[in-house]
Amino acid sequence: MKLRNRFLLATLVGLVLAGGVHIAAILAAPHFAQQDAFEKILPTLSAEQAQIISAPGGGNTWLPLPDPSVAVAACAFDLEDGPSRISAKTGAPFLSFSFHTKTDGVFFAVTDRAAVRGDLEIVIMTARQLDEARAAEDENDPSRDVRVVAPERRGFVIVRVAAPTPSLRAQAEEAAKAVSCTVDEEP
């Protein structure tokens, strides 16, 4: 083969491999991200209450494009220690939970419309913990927990509480901070 043809072949091989490198880099990016929301929320793992990450009013926050009319709080969970129970008292303003993992994105979200008598409570568990909970359940007195299976062991919950007017900001922040994230003891 002539040198020129070999050069063209090498270029072609390079381009095809570049496609592979591109795909691999995109797929790997969430796994290796150091500055993503998960890494920033992870230090709050041991907290029993949600921690404010963006106070209403848009003060200092790492959250990109914060909405000044919404209080955002977060708590991290690790299902290794047992199912995680997220619970909030709901009031008039909008309140929502969304459940995220590092690499699998959002897996569940719920708003205060799903609250029962002013209580919104979700239990996150692994598929195995769900099986165990079902097996341990009393048939005559089934649990009323809303159970959600997480695709990954570790993740975080984002709590958003709206403050439709500036005067409600303090109240929204209090409501977001009052959300509890506790670990259910294994039976």
Add this chain to the structure above:
Amino acid sequence: MDHHAILTDSSARAPARATSIRPAAVSFRFNPTALLIVYAFLLALGLGLGSAYWVLKGDPPFGGLRLGPWETWPKLGSADADPYMRAIVAKRGQVPLATGEGLSLTAKTDNEGRRLESGCTYRIGSVTPPARLWTLTLYDGDGRLPASDLGRASFTSSEILRNQDDTFTITLARTLSAGNWLQLPPNGPFSVVLRLYDMPGAAGTNLVAGNFPVIERVGCGS
């Protein structure tokens, strides 16, 4: 040639190295195939990583929805998000609104497709799709909330002054205006984000451009 340069270099540094490495042991024969393989690998690495970096800097390339001046990625906050969306969310450190929570739409241009400039005056109105609460927020070119005389960079559906027929108009200008006024940053481009919280039905379905507010450029002055 490069290789001679390397050889010369290595022999020049030889005294600094451990005595067990003897430059005389390195023998070299010009081999175009080896050179081409190295070239192909370098090309693959450079182009692959470069293109990945370039894509991650921008908006997600697929799954976008354009409604007049507004742009949104309805799947960004769902389990169906594609790998580009996930990588971009991770890179930005963003927490997208989940599909069940609401929908966020960004405008960087006016209705005629001209970039939003803080030197101009704009009118936004007059309807939004049904939602329990919406917020409309200004961000400067760096994504920060602009400082303003009234300490206000956003309006919510509860705060806005409405006309008798329930429509509204928001004026974006650098100087004080009557009615719903948001002050633009002193200079540079800006963007507007409309967030619809708790939309009826699943967010991202049944969206028509006619239900969204229009961004109209009123004029540009000094």
